[in-house]
Amino acid sequence: MLAVTAALWAALLFGPTLRAVTDVDTTVLRVVAHTRTAALTSVMRAVDHVGSAAVVRVVAWATIAALLACRRFPHLIAYLAALLAVSVIETVVAVHVARIRPVGVAILAPWSGYAHPSRPVAGVAVLLVGAVHTLVPAPWRRRAAVTSAVALACLGLARLYLAVDHPTDVLAGVALGWAVPALLYAFATPDESFPVTYGYRPRAHLDIGGARGQAIRGALDQQLGIHVTSVEPFGLGGSAGSTPLLITGRRRERDEEVAVFAKLYARNHVRSDRLYKLARSIRYGRLEDELPFSSVRRLAEYEDHLLRLFRDLGLPTPEPYGLVEISPEREYLLVMEFFAGAAELGDAPLGEGEIDQGLAIVRTMWDAGVAHRDIKPSNLLVRDGGVVLIDVAFAAVRPTPWRQAVDLANMMLTLALVSSAEQVYRRALRVFTPDDIAEAFAASRGVTVPAQLKARLHADGRRLDDAFRALAPTRAPVAVQRWTVRRVTSTIGVAAVITGAVWAASVYARSAGLL
Amino acid sequence: MATLVVASSALFGAACASVRSPVPTCTSFGRLALVAESVPTASYVPCLGTLPAGWGASGFDASSGRTRFTLTSDRARGTPVRVALLPACDVRGATPTSPRAPGARTYTVLRSVSPRYAGTLTDVFAGGCVTYQFDFQRGPHIALMEEFEGAITLYPRQQLSVEVHRRLGVSIG
Numbered sequence: 001m002l003a004v005t006a007a008l009w010a011a012l013l014f015g016p017t018l019r020a021v022t023d024v025d026t027t028v029l030r031v032v033a034h035t036r037t038a039a040l041t042s043v044m045r046a047v048d049h050v051g052s053a054a055v056v057r058v059v060a061w062a063t064i065a066a067l068l069a070c071r072r073f074p075h076l077i078a079y080l081a082a083l084l085a086v087s088v089i090e091t092v093v094a095v096h097v098a099r100i101r102p103v104g105v106a107i108l109a110p111w112s113g114y115a116h117p118s119r120p121v122a123g124v125a126v127l128l129v130g131a132v133h134t135l136v137p138a139p140w141r142r143r144a145a146v147t148s149a150v151a152l153a154c155l156g157l158a159r160l161y162l163a164v165d166h167p168t169d170v171l172a173g174v175a176l177g178w179a180v181p182a183l184l185y186a187f188a189t190p191d192e193s194f195p196v197t198y199g200y201r202p203r204a205h206l207d208i209g210g211a212r213g214q215a216i217r218g219a220l221d222q223q224l225g226i227h228v229t230s231v232e233p234f235g236l237g238g239s240a241g242s243t244p245l246l247i248t249g250r251r252r253e254r255d256e257e258v259a260v261f262a263k264l265y266a267r268n269h270v271r272s273d274r275l276y277k278l279a280r281s282i283r284y285g286r287l288e289d290e291l292p293f294s295s296v297r298r299l300a301e302y303e304d305h306l307l308r309l310f311r312d313l314g315l316p317t318p319e320p321y322g323l324v325e326i327s328p329e330r331e332y333l334l335v336m337e338f339f340a341g342a343a344e345l346g347d348a349p350l351g352e353g354e355i356d357q358g359l360a361i362v363r364t365m366w367d368a369g370v371a372h373r374d375i376k377p378s379n380l381l382v383r384d385g386g387v388v389l390i391d392v393a394f395a396a397v398r399p400t401p402w403r404q405a406v407d408l409a410n411m412m413l414t415l416a417l418v419s420s421a422e423q424v425y426r427r428a429l430r431v432f433t434p435d436d437i438a439e440a441f442a443a444s445r446g447v448t449v450p451a452q453l454k455a456r457l458h459a460d461g462r463r464l465d466d467a468f469r470a471l472a473p474t475r476a477p478v479a480v481q482r483w484t485v486r487r488v489t490s491t492i493g494v495a496a497v498i499t500g501a502v503w504a505a506s507v508y509a510r511s512a513g514l515l
Numbered sequence: 516m517a518t519l520v521v522a523s524s525a526l527f528g529a530a531c532a533s534v535r536s537p538v539p540t541c542t543s544f545g546r547l548a549l550v551a552e553s554v555p556t557a558s559y560v561p562c563l564g565t566l567p568a569g570w571g572a573s574g575f576d577a578s579s580g581r582t583r584f585t586l587t588s589d590r591a592r593g594t595p596v597r598v599a600l601l602p603a604c605d606v607r608g609a610t611p612t613s614p615r616a617p618g619a620r621t622y623t624v625l626r627s628v629s630p631r632y633a634g635t636l637t638d639v640f641a642g643g644c645v646t647y648q649f650d651f652q653r654g655p656h657i658a659l660m661e662e663f664e665g666a667i668t669l670y671p672r673q674q675l676s677v678e679v680h681r682r683l684g685v686s687i688g
Binding site: 015018019022023026095098099100101103104107109110111112113114 | 537543545546548549552576577578579580679682683684685686687688
C-alpha cells in the first residue's frame, strides 16, 4: 500500500503523469456526482464533518487522556509518534505535490489547503488505527479494525461525493493514516510485549502467559532441570519492583515435586529502579544517594549474590536456586526457596521466641556488616515458629552505621505492631545496648520507615516510635546531610528535562496539528 | 526514554516547522490555481512578483472562501502586511487611489497616520477583492508601502485558466 502511494506521489510530481491521474480522478468524480441528491448531500456533509480539524483534535486529546489514565505509556509514546509522523509526512507531501482541488465538478463542502493527500481522511485514519491498537484488547481488535475501516470508507466516499478530494487524494490519505501507524504499532508496541488489558495491574507485574510463559517453562527446564507444571503470580501486592511467581513442577534430577518462588526481572524493572532512585535522591538527598543498576542482568545478579551472602552469614533467608535467563539482557528469573505455609508477621500473635529471632536477625546483620534496608511486615514471615527474612533486593554490604541503626528501629517497630513497645524493648536489651536502641530511634524518622510499615503504624495509632524513644536513653535526633552535589545536579537536571519536555510538547502539539 | 521523546519531538517539530507551504509566485501556476479555487468568482488572484530586498513571504493559507498570507520586511518586524483574497470587501468610507490592475479599483483606509502609518489597502475587482493590512513606523513607511505594493501582482484569472489547462488539461473556470 505504501509502495503504491509512493509511486503515486512520484507520478503527481510530473506534468504528463499528473495530467493522466487527474483525468482518471475527474472522470470518477463526475460519475459519483451523477448520484447527487439534496438529501444525500445533507447526509454526506454530516459525514464529512467527522473529519473536521476540531473533531480530530478532540478525539486525539481524548485518546491521549485515556492512555494517560490507563498509564499505558509505551502505547502513548507510539500514539504520539504516529500522530507526528503522519502530520509531518502529510505536510511534506502536500507542499511538494501542491495539488489543487478537483475542478470540473462543483465542490459542495468547505476545504482547506492542498488536496493531496486528503488531510481529513489521514487524520481520521490515524485516530482510528490508534484507538484500535492502543485501546482495544487483542481479541476484539479485528472486529474493531473492520468497523473502523467501514467508518473510514464512509468518510472517503463522502469526500468524493462532495468533490472536495480526488479519489487518489483519499487513497493516499488512507495509506498514510492507516499503514504508517499500523507499522509503527506493530514494531513499537507488539501485543506480545505490550498487551492491551483493563483492570488494575501494577506496572511492575508482567504478563506471564503466551510467549513469555513458554519461555519461562523452557528456560527452567533447560537451566534448572525443573519440568514446570504451573506458573502463577504470587504475592503481587507486596512487590512493586519485580513480578513475583510461584512455580510448581518436578525436578528431574531427584524426581520429586517442587514448589519454588521466583522473581521475574525485565527492563521495565531496571527503568523503575532508576527512576525510583532518582526520585529518592532528589527527595531525600544523601539518605538514598545510590547508583542505579545498569542492566537487568546486573539487577538480578546483585540480588542473587545477596541471597547467597545472607545464607552464608546464617541468616534465615530463602535458599537461592539460581538465575535463569529468559531472554539475554532483557529478562531474568531469580529462583529461590518457597516458604510453604509461612504467614506474614502480624497475621498471628507473636511470642517472645519470634521477637528474639527478629532481633537476632538484626544483630547478625550488624555483626556481619550488612543491612537489609527494607524491613517491614511483608518481608518478615513466620513459619513453624521461626522468623524468616525475605526480599534482600535493597540490601547493602558495609552500610553506614546510620543505615544499620535504621534497620534496628524498623525491626523493633514491626515486632511491636503485634506485641508491645515495652516487650520488644525488654527483649532487645538482651542483644543490644540501650545506647544502640537510643541511636536507632534517633536515626528513625518518617523518610526512613518503609511505606507499608508507616501505614501499619498509622493504623495502629499507638505512636510506637515515641514509645521506644521514651523507653530508651535520651538522644538528640541524628542529623542527616540531605543536600549533596548529586542532589543539586539531579534536581537541576530533572527541572531542565521537565522544561524541555514542556517546550517539546508545545512544539509537538503544533506540529501534530493538536492545537 | 524521556530524553528520547523530548529530543525526537523537538527534532520532528523543527522539521515540520521548516516545511511550510510557500506563497505562490506568479509563475507557479499549480499553486496559484489553488488560490483561484478559494474564491471561484474572483477575476484576479494575488501572487508574488519579485520580492524587494529585506522582504519575506509566509503564512500561506488557502481555503474555501479566502486565501491569506503575510509579507514581512526586516524594517518592520512584528508588523507584517496581511494579505487576503476575499469574495467581497467593504470599502465604504475608503478613499479611492490609482488602480493597480485593469478593471480593478483601489481604495485606502487609514487607521492612523502618526506616529504609525497604519490602515488597509483594498483592490476591488469583479467577483472578489484583495486586502492589505499594513502598520509601519512613520518615516520609512513611504518606501515600505511602495515595496509591498510592487511585490504583489494581481494575476488575471483568465490567463491563469489558460496556463492551468495547458498543464493539467482541466479548466479552473
